[in-house]
Amino acid sequence: MKRLLYPLIASALITIVPFLLTFEKGQDIVRGLFGYEYFALLLLIVFIKNKLARFSLANRKKMPVYTGMTIILISLIVTLVAIAWIDLQNQLAIKGWPTGWYGTLPFATCALAIAMVWKIKPFRFNAICFILFVALMFHLEANNRYAAQPLAQFPTIDYLERIAPKPVQRKRIAEDYKAKYIVTDSVTITRDYVDTARNNVIILVESWGLPLDIKRFERQTNLFNGITTAVGTHNRMYSRTRTAEREDLMQTCTRDSVTLHRDTTFLPKVFADIGFQTTFLFGGDSLEHYRYKYIRNIGFGEVIYGKTTSKGKQLRDTEIIARIDSILADTTQKHFIAWTTADTKFPMPEFPDIYYSNADAIDSAYSSKLHNDFVVIANLARRHPETRFIIQGDHNPILSPVGFQEKFYKRWVPFIVLN
Structure with missing residues (x-):
């Protein structure tokens, strides 16, 4: 059970901590409870880390697969921090605040999240895909029933929406x-x-x-x-x-x-x-x-x-x-x-x-x-x-x-x- 619960809690940590530390009384910002992208990346980090652990010390220098997987693991960790940084910028942009000391939050929360999941047993890749599919369907169904509190947050989508050219307002009559x-x-x-x-x-x-x-x-x-x-x-x-x-x-x-x-x-x-x-x-x-x-x-x-x-x-x-x-x-x-x-x-x-x-x-x-x-x-x-x-x-x-x-x-x- 903790194989699933720990990544979920870790993704919620990365999502909620910046939100709480930038919270203002009376603000009305809809926010998911856990980051879907963080959840996926943490499951993959544990999966790749476990693959690397299976290589013996003698075989590590001989096998190019080990080098490739090491690069993938580093890339996943960098991506995790990058998305956390984007998520922070999304929140600060809404308020018009400078980055300041808040810039340390993505590094701190991601480090804690990785430490939380580092020792857990991984899922198989097929199981990870299935878990992510079920999580997405569950989020969509819950969002249809109660849109005021979404389950998942999607920082990359929020960022793309923020930087995209704003269309002409055509729904409300002047x-x-x-x-x-x-x-x-x-x-x-x-x-x-x-x-x-x-x-x-x-x-x-x-x-x-x-x-x-x-x-x-x-x-x-x-x-x-x-x-x-x-x-x-x-x-x-x-x-x-x-x-x-x-x-x-x-x-x-x-x-x-x-x-x-x-x-x-x-x-x-x-x-x-x-x-x-x-x-x-x-x-x-x-x-x-x-x-x-x-x-x-x-x-x-x-x-x-x-x-x-x-x-x-x-x-x-x-x-x-x-x-x-x-x-x-x-x-x-x-x-x-x-x-x-x-x-x-x-x-x-x-x-x-x-x-x-x-x-x-x-x-x-x-x-x-x-x-x-x-x-x-x-x-x-x-x-x-x-x-x-x-x-x-x-x-x-x-x-x-x-x-x-x-x-x-x-x-x-x-x-x-x-x-």
Whole structure:
């Protein structure tokens, strides 16, 4: 038992002593109980030391294996001290403290740890691998259940994370957005703003994400000046168009407590029941994402695609707008229309290399296409002031160069309600 317990205690010694000696009242630093890398290195040090001890004094000078193992043992000890030094620097960097006398801690704790395990009986190499695997799995499972106190510490990973370039913060909405626009986690925008007393057009704009630059968003919304009812942003759980198409059209979702069967009511069914003509339009292929299946299940009375199987052609967004205009011209009945745009879909045909195309060129093409879509949508909304328009993004731009993706918030999409 002590073959396993001593290395574990020794690794905890190297991990915890610097933490305790640099501890400040009120600090909130999550710290593992033992160093996983120390634990592995100590097991290997004992293993190699035992191999060296088996060589007789007479054979040591004749066998190059002995020299090789001696070098490996020294390398393991140096690595142990180096990782302890990195771990100390990680902790001091958080506080902004100089190294000072704390620089002696890695040498002292590593020396004590090696002394603790030096005399214990080693495990076989296969057993060491198995122990390390089980320890890692146990740490991950415990971390899933109680992340506030991890079991293991990984100094090298912490160091790499510390020195890596910091990505742009794209998850938390800036205060200037919150001060000017509606910011919500709700996915019930469509349900909240549809109007059962008049026509409704629900538009899902492909790859329309919320820009980090609020002035860029203001330029987009200015195209709808004079006809906006509400402007804001909401959070998407998934970056998938097919998920957005379904969740934006949900009215209610219930689950049976016994059978766990989920029953979903969609808005097209609700509007059809009160006499609306319901229509879904998409200028692309009906086979994409198996759209023809789930759109049929949502319950639209009429479905229009640019392509069905091998027939037809891709319809541009301007062509779809013309069709919506003709549908709204029919005043003999009320209409509920849902349309997913396609012109701003990634990857764009003119940029086949998804991640290594020029980010500025992609930004220019994307902005131009998005602008064109908004202009024709705004013109349509002005021609039909009696119709409620609800415009939302499906997800932030993906399948594009990282430099371009970093201009948008993750999982946040805008919405605009017109008329």
